[in-house]
Amino acid sequence: MNAVALPRLAVTAGEPAGVGPELLIRLAATPLAANFIAVADRGLLERAAARCGTAIELIDDDGAPLAARAAGTLRVRHIPLAAEEQPGRPDPRNAAHVLTTLAEAADGCMSGRYDAVVTAPLQKSSMNDGLGIRFSGHTEFFAERSRSxxxxxxxxxxxxxxxxxxxxxxxxxxxxxxxxxxxxxxxxxxxxxxxxxxxxxxxxxxxxxxxxxxxxxxxxxxxxxxxxxxxxxxxxxxxxxxxxxxxxxxxxxxxxxxxxxxxxxxxxxxxxxxxxxxxxxxxxxxxxLPFIRTSVDHGTALDLAGSGRADPSSLIAAARMALELSARRATRG
Structure with a gap:
């Protein structure tokens, strides 16, 4: 009998200069039974892990099912940054990078590549400055992307x-x-x-x-x-x-x-x-939405970014809820 594959949860890092990358690393360090795929820049995650003092194994995501995940491992869908992050100082040049991560997560859910998306916080002011268009937030972006x-x-x-x-x-x-x-x-x-x-x-x-x-x-x-x-x-x-x-x-x-x-x-x-x-x-x-999307209930906490001290509880709760909703959907068939 084949083992049941873990749910594939796309996790976006949000604002590169905020606490999102560090929260994502903390999430990966938990033993939650999920195949987390970080939709983010690989170097960003490596630097976030160093700031947190957390050993993490980053693995390029090949889309293959995973029956078990060791805590401290994280699959990555690499989306390159335009400029290396400076914690606490959002750079509008990275706005397009953030938008690309959201599009990849949404499109992946709609195509069946991911079972749900979990989002870390982004900086709307930096998005607006960098994109030159009005960006209202995750909710509005996913609604437009999925025509929902x-x-x-x-x-x-x-x-x-x-x-x-x-x-x-x-x-x-x-x-x-x-x-x-x-x-x-x-x-x-x-x-x-x-x-x-x-x-x-x-x-x-x-x-x-x-x-x-x-x-x-x-x-x-x-x-x-x-x-x-x-x-x-x-x-x-x-x-x-x-x-x-x-x-x-x-x-x-x-x-x-x-x-x-x-x-x-x-x-x-x-x-x-x-x-x-x-x-x-x-x-x-x-x-x-035609897919499951959960997120933290807080902002980018720029004052904590880079310290490695940001509390990952809300992101962990978001991942748990995404898993619960995914399981209920799978049960319904």
Whole structure:
């Protein structure tokens, strides 16, 4: 009987001058049962390993299945840097390199070469400066690359939070909350909670936009005019939706027992709750993609880059979740 091949997880290093390369090395040093393929510059990884004081064996990836992986080994899909990294000092000349690693990971997942992609943090300002185009982030890039409608979710073992809007100025959020957008988002979250997470009948708590969920229109009409009609229409389709709930009470234990995930109206409405509780165990997921993508829930930590002291817990949690989701997908066939 042939041994079952380990899941092939493409792992991108993110911003070369950030902590991502060091986190990737720390991940490879764990005994996690995964065939990690670093989509990165080989020299970058060698230097990161030296900074971490970690012995690592880098092996060129040949695409062959792997039944077991020794801790401290890492397969590499070499994507060369344009300029050698200086920890803590992003170089816009490497923006194209970062973009190429993301494209390789996404295209590899869509072709079946990889089972999932796990991403380390990147520096959006450096990407914008180096590419000369607006680069919003991983989520938007993967959505465009795969021509998918997507939703950002952050998840810990205790709480899952999806976002109706992502990286927008607060002043732009109300206009971005539309009936079509909310309908699309809730359908994606419902489908992914069922298909990826295994909830037969997902329960989704939907937050209001305004304080006290608008307080019957006295603090804003977005709930009355947009959110409530969408929830009523989707409930008629069979979705189990709670709300709109006031954000200031939605996360108390009595409320949380009644739902499987939360839909927040904007980035900072719910994420502080999640990150304050489980910063080192929270994973960023992109729902709606034709492949599994998980990521850390933090930034490039330029002040720690090069020190070898960055905490790899979030990247390890992202890899664990990618493995869990891959296993569930394999079980479904």
């Amino acid at each position: 409608d997507v939703v950002m979710m952050l998840a810990s073992p205790e709480l899952r939070v999806a976002l109706a809007t992502t990286h927008l100025p607060l002043a732009a959020v109300p206009a971005a909350i539309t009936a079509d957008g909310l309908t699309r988002t809730l359908r994606i979250v419902h489908a992914e909670l069922r298909d990826k997470f295994g909830f037969a009948a997902p329960r989704i708590a939907v937050l209001g936009l305004n304080p006290h969920a608008g307080e019957s229109g006295h603090l804003g009409r977005e709930e009355i005019d947009t959110i409530v009609p969408v929830l009523e229409a989707l409930r008629a389709e069979g979705l189990h939706l709670l709300g709109p709930l006031p954000a200031d009470t939605a996360f108390v234990p009595a409320q949380r027992a009644g739902y499987d995930a939360v839909l927040a109206m904007y980035h900072d409405q719910a994420l502080p709750v999640l990150k304050s509780e489980a910063f080192d165990r929270t994973v960023n997921l992109t729902l709606g």
